[in-house]
Amino acid sequence: MTHAVFRLRSERLARSLKPFVARGSRAPRCPRCRVFLSHCLCAWQPQVESRSAMCLIMHDVEALKPSNTGWLIADLVEDTYAFNWQRTAVDPRLLELLADPRWQPYVVFPAEYAAPGRVVADARPGPGKRPLFILLDATWTEARKMFRKSPYLEGLPVLSLQPEQLSRYRLRRSKRDDHLCTAEVAALCLELAGDERAGEALDAWLDLFSERYLGAKHHRPVDEGNQTHMALKPFLD
Template sequence: MKSRTQHRCYICFRPLELCYCDSIPRVSNRTQVLVLQHVAERFHPFNTARIVKHGLRRCQIVVGHNSDFATGDLPVEPDAVLLYPEEDATSGIRYHVGPPPGQLIVVDGTWHQAKTIVRDCRQLQTLPRLRLAPAQPGRYRIRREPTPQSLSTVEATVQALSRLEPETPGLDQLLEAFEAMVTAQMARRSREQGTRQRVRSGGGYHKYPRALFLPASQLVVAYGEAPPKSQEVGADLRQPVNWLAQRMDVNERFEQVLEQAVTLPHRVREHMQLSGIAPEMCSTRTQFQEEWRHFLKPNDVLVVYHARTAQLLQQAVGPCGRTLVLKSICGKTPAASGSLDEVLRVLGVQALDPWGPTRAHHRLAMAVALAGHFRLCARKV
């Protein structure tokens, strides 16, 4: 059977031919935007909070379940307002009046998810709310909305910022990126209409990605350490601190520590267990790109635990090619969420012995063990 595996952008999570990242502008907004995103939206292919995050210079996304928002200490500023539509004129709700707020809080999720988050989170319940009155229906034609006037996250955020800071240029360009995503998807859907085959659901074959059935020689498990957020530079300069990979069937391994544009604090190097690596031992970005492209073969599948790992590599070397994200499989198992350590514990998987001393070596050994576990499970179905 001919493979339908697609190369995917791990920033917008769309197939490369539908990637819209280049159309997203950088907007210097004055109001800090805090997006509270339900975890189910995080990797949704049509989620529009990504446009908000990558387009606005002052934007933070916090991801969690309803319980996380209800019990956590959210970074809510004293002068924050909540952007949240009301079904009716609920008594006791305060609406924002007066000077522009310093922070705009946006809830990203389905109508039910957003309603539950606001209901259960005490930090949000007392905030004044910014009321929107959409003049025209939303343009989110690829996801069903509760009413014609319902807006996507990016539409609502742009409308709110346009009211709070009308002098800020570039806000409308965020909607152009959104429209480009919607139009491209609608065109693709139209081309496929009538030719798509409906496949029965519930079978184990569909629980596990096809990549797990490939020869182990084609599966390259990788892990990279990212620079701390306080040290991050521009996206064009961002790269892994170190990058490790291992082919699953043989002892073919890859290991590089990269030069950083900003010197890492000693405590960070201690945490990554890299304090013994001298600067002259580090590779340049060009050297890393050349070595990695030599190591990863055209037919290989890159296997990572978290999509952020693939994003980190993509920002350093460009498109990653075929990629398997192990965390996406965990959502169909008892280990639906959690760190790599927690997933191994829940599934009863023993981590392999690391082949090096750093934190990345230990994380890679766990990822290899998890990939091997899923390969065995897939073959038992």
């Protein structure tokens, strides 16, 4: 099965002039979950439904990185769309999505970077529309540039999250613990929009991905009876 980020990765690879080599790439990885085959987690992928949709605008090589968590969002949220960000051009499919009357788009970004009139706290649109959360999938420095230099986002409401927990993501670290990874942000958006079960499943899926990814890196055996695995049990078929 493929999804939006898988397809974007394939498109990005097709445009590359030289192979993308990830750290630790000598060991074979599962093409579906991107973890070393010894620690593949595909059998544990949760199945949930959500009314919300996700639009991932991904900076350059993000879709190629095995540690990227936008991939996890696409695993769980059926209506996930993914686009490569470019400074001087915009994918026409992205513009079509933003103009689709089925959706109410929200750019998820800190309020301090947006005009006060654009900032909203509610993510439950009126009748006839479903929430479409636009996530800028990049490093924090890159995301700020993307937010400033994407004119097609300027007229959209900005949803500013106030997470109560520190980031649990352990694969790539921000200098600030309150900077969440993309999957953590998506889980908070789902909960805010009333898709609590999907948000809980995504949090649990991120935790297992992180555990298996690091377990493979440090040659730790898989323990399918531990708390991380048990947290996913309610979301399996």
